Amino acid sequence: MINITLPDGSVRQYEAGVSSMDVARSISEGLARNVLAAKVNGEVRDASRPINEDSSVALLTWNDDDGKMTFWHSSAHLMAEALEALYPGMKFAIGPALKDGGFYYDIDAGDRTLSSTDFKKIEDKMKELARQKNEYKREEISKADAIKYFEEKGDEYKLELLEGLEDGQITFYTQGNFTDLCRGPHIPDTGKIKAVKLMKLAGAYWRGDENNAQLTRIYGIAFPKAKELTEYLERLEEAKKRDHRKLGQELELFMFSEKVGQGLPIWLPKGTRLRERLQNFLRREQEKQGYQMVITPHIGNKELYVTSGHYAKYGEDSFQPIHTPKEGEEFLLKPMNCPHHCEIFGHRPRSYRELPLRLGEFGTVYRYEQSGELHGLSRVRGFTQDDAHIFCMPDQLKQEFLSVLDLTRMVLTKMGFSEFTAQISLRDPDNPDKYIGSDENWDAAEAAIIEAAAEAGLTTVTELGEAAFYGPKLDFMIKDAIGRQWQLGTIQVDYNLPERFELEYIGSDNQAHRPVMIHRAPFGSMERFISILIENTAGKFPLWLAPDQVAILTISDRFNDYAHEVLNKLAPHDISGFVDERNEKIGRKIRDAELQKVPVMLIIGESEAEEGKVSVRRQGEGDQGSMSLTEFTEWFEAAAES
């Protein structure tokens, strides 16, 4: 008998050779039906494989990430089986599951060209094969036999893969009539796959190398329940509707111009109002916490970046230097604000009494991103960071970190994001030479970050080896309204720049000391943050942020004068908007304001003009009744708070 330890800590006894599936059955039939694979002593394996010694076993279902990955991997095999059945002679390269969901298979279709019009046929075949509930059978095979099999089949890709594998650890998996070289594991049988959809087709090189053959990559998704596929597709639809590029155009927030240049966003009036509101908000909050704003130029002498080390690191992959008429003089578009801020710190002697010195700037920087990486506002070549650099003494690090965490969390919460986690990136303990700065400093900084995050009550994930060479960091991850994860603001500790710029302060001991620097940007960049904000709100910005807060809609042009009077009276209350004077019916004006997602509509006709009132309508909600202007400003303030 062997002991099987389950995740809840309970221990059960079974005959040696028992399978994970048997274990599941002994617990409940329902569980057994849902088991996709099992994690045995930390290794994900087929549920059918025998266990011969005392082990810990976790049964994996659709609710486990490893279960999903196994499911999708098996789905890739199912797709390959369907392809082979429909189009004999195809060669298969690799077909993994994807962490972000779904799977793909890279295939060499020979002379045949596959297109998305073939998807339906392939999906139908997959469903047909799935209904046969074919078992995924594992088989250990000798390298010679494996080579023979694929030589006969004429699949040079699998043969190449075999070259890299050792005899004795090669396995085949077979379901139905399809056999594939595969490490596994797989789900018990194809019958679990109830819903499949092929998503897209892309070119991909064999082994990702452009010198190799170009293969056809087919992406697909699969689920154990039809309903889950429907929901998945609905989520994709929803994401499409929220796409900030689409909304940015519809709401006239920003634009791009070929003439201005790729990846260089142009902020239109409405987008600018939105952005300025965000900046003002952040500026005020930062000033409350003792930040001082500074402004530095968009270009800097090359020497500045040689000093900071950025030139050596980014030289040829960036915008190239600007030459002046003067011989040998070169300027760089600034890729970062920190060197400038270091110069501010260093321009006169600093006392420890001035620390922490917190310098903030909405600094616009330019980076030459690869053209293929550009994407709407989220990946651009010119953007503005909500940047700040805190120069402090080592023993102030934790306190400063804590206030930055507080600030970040506060502003994100105000922005409507409530679920965050923090990723803490530390040194790679096996590679101490990769990092600059003393061990004591690193230990202290890492401890400061970990303690600060714990004190702030943040859920954290720690990644070893992910730190920058100059210091550890913490990144904020947020979840948006439709469940997507985004990486936002980052907080980094830096020992490097103070050293390169030879920054010093005079301590209470009358000796010179080197300050520690914290880089931090709660939003990251205004561009990227706003792209996330647009997608999170679907363009329905909170009242206090909306570019136009109220649309004043007149029933007929007889009331235009009163409408303007109302607009003027709202201005002192910091409520802004416009009067829709068009000669249109009220229904039309409402529709247009609704589509423009103006949060509040004030409807003005005969009765309002006579009684000095406004009829209030909330975007997406409808009529809120009529009120006096005083009542309305109170209503507005209350609404803006919530």
Next chain:
RNA sequence: GCCAACAUAGCUCAGCUGGUAGAGCAGCUGAUUUGUAAUCAGCCGGUCGGCGGUUCGAGUCCGUCUGUUGGCUCCA
């Protein structure tokens, strides 16, 4: 950057196998003076992304450039 697809009016899109461009919305003009998601009519608007080529003839075929979109070793 590489691969693929796409680029037609301000926007969304139609235009069969090559035979000199169309719709809806927007805009303009007029009528209408309107009560909670589209009033009616008329008009304007495109060297079909740029350049080159094939052809008697190119939005349509080929090349090239620009831009956009999706992908670009999560290893069998």
